[in-house]
Amino acid sequence: SGAFAxxxxxxxxxxxEQHLRAASGSSAHYSMTLxxxxxxxxxxxxxxxxxxxxxxxxxxxxxxxxxxALLGRTREAAAKGQDELYKMSQHFDRTAKNPQWLG
Numbered sequence: 001s002g003a004f005a006x007x008x009x010x011x012x013x014x015x016x017e018q019h020l021r022a023a024s025g026s027s028a029h030y031s032m033t034l035x036x037x038x039x040x041x042x043x044x045x046x047x048x049x050x051x052x053x054x055x056x057x058x059x060x061x062x063x064x065x066x067x068x069a070l071l072g073r074t075r076e077a078a079a080k081g082q083d084e085l086y087k088m089s090q091h092f093d094r095t096a097k098n099p100q101w102l103g
Contacts, residue, residue, distance in 0.1 A: 026062075026066075026070055027070070027074075028041065028051070028052060028055035028056075028059075029055060029058075029059055029060075029062055030062060030067065030070055032055075032056075032059050032061075033061045033062045033067065
């Protein structure tokens with residue numbers, strides 16, 4: 001039902017926010033350590049904005065040991081993808097639903 005779906009979304013959102021608080025700036029520091037020119041982070045609250053700004057202020061490239069430790073801590077959650085349906089399903093993939101876009 002709609003109430004259950006809303007509960008599931010709120011529960012998932014709470015888990016993601018809990019992971020972000022626990023990870024502090026380490027996930028942002030990891031992203032900024034990679035050879036990219038831009039890192040985009042979703043910010044939908046003042047708390048997440050404050051975390052992103054703090055991560056930018058305190059950034060220094062991670063060492064290989066720090067990267068290995070972070071990947072080790074997040075391996076299980078990343079493998080399941082339960083909080084990242086855009087990676088695990090076609091639910092958010094508009095191109096899959098509109099193949100004519102591909103020409």
